Amino acid sequence: MKAQQLKIALRNCGVIDPENIQDYIAREGYLALGKCLAGGSREAVVETVKKSGLRGRGGGGFSTGMKWEFAAKPQSDRKFVVCNADEGDPGAFMDRAVLEGDPHSVLEAMAICGYAIGAEDGYIYIRAEYPLAIKRLKTAIAQAEEAGLLGSNIMNTGFNFKIYLKYGAGAFVCGEETALIKSMEGHRGEPVSKPPFPATKGYRGKPTNVNNVETFANVAAIINKGADWFASIGTEKSKGTKVFALAGKVKNVGLVEVPMGTTLRELIYDIGGGILDDKEFQAVQTGGPSGGCLTVKHLDTPIDYESLVASGSMMGSGGMIVMDEDDCMVAVAQFYLEFTVEESCGKCVPCREGNKALYNILHKITHGSGTMADIDRLKELSVVIKSTSLCGLGQTSPNPVLSTINNFYDDYVQHVVDKKCRAKRCRALLEYLVIEENCIGCGACKRACPADAILGEPKKKHFIDQEKCIKCGACYQKCKFNAIAID
Amino acid sequence: MEKVTNVEQLKALQSALSKEAEQAASKKVIIRIAMATCSIASGAKPVLDFFTEEMPRQPLEFIIKSTGCTGLCHSEPTVEVTLPGKAPVMFGKVDVKKANEIVNDYIKGGKQIEGILEVSRS
Amino acid sequence: MTCSINQQIIKEKIVEICSEFKNDPDDLIAILHKAQGHFGFLPSEVQQAVAEQLRIPVSKVFGVVTFYSYFTMEPKGKYPISICMGTACYVKGAEKVLGDFETKLKIKNGQTTPDGKFSLNTLRCIGACGLAPVVMIGEKVYGGVKPEDAGKIISEYKD
Numbered sequence: 001m002k003a004q005q006l007k008i009a010l011r012n013c014g015v016i017d018p019e020n021i022q023d024y025i026a027r028e029g030y031l032a033l034g035k036c037l038a039g040g041s042r043e044a045v046v047e048t049v050k051k052s053g054l055r056g057r058g059g060g061g062f063s064t065g066m067k068w069e070f071a072a073k074p075q076s077d078r079k080f081v082v083c084n085a086d087e088g089d090p091g092a093f094m095d096r097a098v099l100e101g102d103p104h105s106v107l108e109a110m111a112i113c114g115y116a117i118g119a120e121d122g123y124i125y126i127r128a129e130y131p132l133a134i135k136r137l138k139t140a141i142a143q144a145e146e147a148g149l150l151g152s153n154i155m156n157t158g159f160n161f162k163i164y165l166k167y168g169a170g171a172f173v174c175g176e177e178t179a180l181i182k183s184m185e186g187h188r189g190e191p192v193s194k195p196p197f198p199a200t201k202g203y204r205g206k207p208t209n210v211n212n213v214e215t216f217a218n219v220a221a222i223i224n225k226g227a228d229w230f231a232s233i234g235t236e237k238s239k240g241t242k243v244f245a246l247a248g249k250v251k252n253v254g255l256v257e258v259p260m261g262t263t264l265r266e267l268i269y270d271i272g273g274g275i276l277d278d279k280e281f282q283a284v285q286t287g288g289p290s291g292g293c294l295t296v297k298h299l300d301t302p303i304d305y306e307s308l309v310a311s312g313s314m315m316g317s318g319g320m321i322v323m324d325e326d327d328c329m330v331a332v333a334q335f336y337l338e339f340t341v342e343e344s345c346g347k348c349v350p351c352r353e354g355n356k357a358l359y360n361i362l363h364k365i366t367h368g369s370g371t372m373a374d375i376d377r378l379k380e381l382s383v384v385i386k387s388t389s390l391c392g393l394g395q396t397s398p399n400p401v402l403s404t405i406n407n408f409y410d411d412y413v414q415h416v417v418d419k420k421c422r423a424k425r426c427r428a429l430l431e432y433l434v435i436e437e438n439c440i441g442c443g444a445c446k447r448a449c450p451a452d453a454i455l456g457e458p459k460k461k462h463f464i465d466q467e468k469c470i471k472c473g474a475c476y477q478k479c480k481f482n483a484i485a486i487d
Numbered sequence: 488m489e490k491v492t493n494v495e496q497l498k499a500l501q502s503a504l505s506k507e508a509e510q511a512a513s514k515k516v517i518i519r520i521a522m523a524t525c526s527i528a529s530g531a532k533p534v535l536d537f538f539t540e541e542m543p544r545q546p547l548e549f550i551i552k553s554t555g556c557t558g559l560c561h562s563e564p565t566v567e568v569t570l571p572g573k574a575p576v577m578f579g580k581v582d583v584k585k586a587n588e589i590v591n592d593y594i595k596g597g598k599q600i601e602g603i604l605e606v607s608r609s
Numbered sequence: 610m611t612c613s614i615n616q617q618i619i620k621e622k623i624v625e626i627c628s629e630f631k632n633d634p635d636d637l638i639a640i641l642h643k644a645q646g647h648f649g650f651l652p653s654e655v656q657q658a659v660a661e662q663l664r665i666p667v668s669k670v671f672g673v674v675t676f677y678s679y680f681t682m683e684p685k686g687k688y689p690i691s692i693c694m695g696t697a698c699y700v701k702g703a704e705k706v707l708g709d710f711e712t713k714l715k716i717k718n719g720q721t722t723p724d725g726k727f728s729l730n731t732l733r734c735i736g737a738c739g740l741a742p743v744v745m746i747g748e749k750v751y752g753g754v755k756p757e758d759a760g761k762i763i764s765e766y767k768d
Contacts, residue, residue, distance in 0.1 A: 014521055014557035014567070021488060023552075025497070026504035034494040090695035093525075093736030100523045101555015128642060128679055129735060131748075132524050136555075148490040149497075156493050169638055169677030172733070186637035188676040204635075247560075247697035247738035254739060255558035285696065321696045335699055339733070345676070525737040528750035560739020 003266035008241050009217035010257045013101030018136050021143040024104040030149045032223035033108050036115055037157040045116040046072055051227035053239030058084055058212030059316045061305040070199035071117040071209035079119035080208040081110050083216055084180055085126040088172040089288035092319035094243040095213035097255050099133035103140035107163055109219035111150060114161045117209055122163040125180055137165060172343035176391045177210040190347045191391035214243055234260030238304035248321040249276045265299040268322055279324040287316025289336045290396030292403025293329060312403040328425035329408040330415050334362040336400035351394030354385040358401055367428040370416040379405060424486055427471050431487045436461050438483035445475035445484060512569060515548040516594055519567040523556035530582060531564035537586045562604055568594060577604045616654055622647060623658040634663045637673055641680055650684045686721045686728030688766045691745040695734030698742040706742050707731065709759040
């Protein structure tokens with residue numbers, strides 16, 4: 001039987017009109033909040049979330065219920081609930097879909113969290129690059145306040161909860177909760193060392209609970225249907241479902257939600273429809289710049305927090321990029337490192353300098369001047385960066401390098417020893433050659449060549465001077481007789 | 488919307504609204520057009536405009552809803568049509584021409600037409 | 610002379626924006642968003658005015674402006690072109706698309722054409738991975754862009 005989707009976080013996406021609160025209420029919206037306010041004690045709410053086994057969907061995978069418990073404990077005049085909607089992973093758009101398609105589910109869960117930990121103010125920290133999500137959130141907040149489901153004295157229970165928006169400004173590191181809080185306070189989004197955890201000292205120095213959008217989107221369903229129901233879905237340690245943004249070289253690019261424990265193969269082939277143009281599967285990247293590239297031998301790995309870490313990647317926020325035979329894994333590692341170098345906040349040395357060094361070595365390798373010692377150096381340096389960086393960004397940034405070395409070692413060796421790129425993605429390692437029997441000497445390639453690297457008389461065989469060739473591919477594109485080969 | 492002043496009132500409102508939705512589904516054509524960022528980028532707006540202009544000209548009761556992401560990025564813009572008492576049917580890569588076909592052939596004519604996606608709604 | 614008039618205009622606008630946020634330095638990022646939305650970019654005069662109004666060091670404002678990629682100190686073109694370099698776009702050939710735009714516009718990534726019409730930059734994932742590779746011009750999103758499309762897309766923006 002083919003694997004099926006199971007929609008909990010996305011239960012209303014694509015079904016309801018996100019700008020109409022009545023649509024949401026018709027599908028049990030705000031009933032969970034009502035249930036908590038009318039009957040459940042604060043402790044009981046925390047207990048339910050804890051018992052459900054819900055874990056942070058932003059990547060870390062920490063128990064949500066325990067996080068709430070930590071924030072509920074301290075006595076304070078003010079506390080805050082923060083929703084992390086700074087979806088910065090390249091290739092991930094789960095949060096955007098939830099906020100655009102079902103904003104009330106996040107608002108309701110934030111209010112439930114506020115009740116559970118004793119907070120009256122909620123903030124959604126959202127990317128400024130998501131104008132539609134921002135617009136729909138604003139509409140939803142206004143509607144909920146008008147209906148008396150947010151604001152002061154909600155449903156005459158004496159509970160007050162208001163929600164505000166804060167805009168991010170494009171910094172990947174702000175997904176880290178301490179950096180996010182710094183950014184909310186108007187500073188550079190640099191992380192600080194923990195402890196103290198935000199649960200004791202967070203936004204404005206007050207106890208703060210930060211959860212990701214998808215985590216919140218599960219909460220109302222858990223309260224309505226019970227912790228046992230949620231805990232019955234998934235695997236032993238990873239409960240419920242996970243939303244993935246399936247993209248790259250897969251037929252059905254899209255947003256999917258599957259029970260934890262579904263295998264990568266089921267996700268890519270049953271739900272994703274297999275590889276685009278029926279090419280050969282090469283790798284799947286999970287966890288974004290903090291994750292790793294998994295290969296054919298991992299296809300039957302069940303998707304849960306522990307299994308993905310054990311195979312050298314991580315759950316991450318849910319980006320899942322499929323790569324085929326035409327992708328060069330060394331270049332992919334370089335791509336992620338380029339991202340990390342740009343996004344490192346620069347506060348701690350291992351991340352700031354170490355990742356730059358990793359990038360330089362990878363650049364050397366993809367440009368044909370790498371050595372075998374460089375591969376060892378990559379590994380050594382990666383271990384140091386992982387163990388000494390200040391925050392999650394640096395502690396995970398070498399994962400794309402380590403996982404590609406582990407799973408695609410031969411590709412590294414080929415780049416270093418043979419100076420070749422199997423996938424033909426690394427331009428500097430390509431060689432353009434004239435296939436003599438096909439060349440009619442028309443001269444089209446010669447005229448197209450910007451480096452004057454093609455020699456030959458009209459109507460005679462041409463040839464390419466490799467010393468001069470800048471590997472731009474212009475000749476290859478111009479030739480109508482299949483007389484240029486790429487090696 | 489009227490202010491909800493206690494939890495019981497919310498429960499009553501919920502059951503009234505869900506009953507209303509059920510009744511609507513039994514006699515009205517429900518058209519859901521995905522209007523998320525990627526749907527709009529692939530051309531959902533003219534499709535939505537077409538339905539909102541065209542449907543009132545038909546002798547049918549209908550509801551048009553613009554929704555969020557259906558998760559079917561590969562086939563945006565998507566339109567889901569539920570005929571009274573029938574299971575929802577999802578159309579992919581809908582443009583105005585296709586929308587016209589959906590109205591005339593599928594909704595009015597009751598014919599099976601191309602472009603139906605295999606999806607199940609849990 | 611024109612310079613001082615400009616500064617007066619900047620000052621007034623910044624006073625207006627800051628007062629919307631009760632001159633609270635906590636809202637520095639929101640204030641800069643508004644200021645950039647109005648002026649198109651954040652030159653040092655704007656940063657100076659914000660710092661004065663919020664009573665914080667201008668170095669702090671500068672630190673924030675340079676930290677976040679959304680803020681820019683350079684004016685953008687009339688039609689800002691952004692090439693998405695998210696992973697999904699990358700594996701589907703965004704680099705070649707960028708290269709073609711660079712060739713057609715005769716500028717490099719991060720630059721603006723001499724006539725101020727187009728500027729070119731890359732961004733990290735707009736979350737429209739289903740349409741990869743993606744190019745944005747202003748608010749308009751182009752999906753499934755092929756390298757040879759650059760000329761055609763640019764020609765849509767005549768004036």
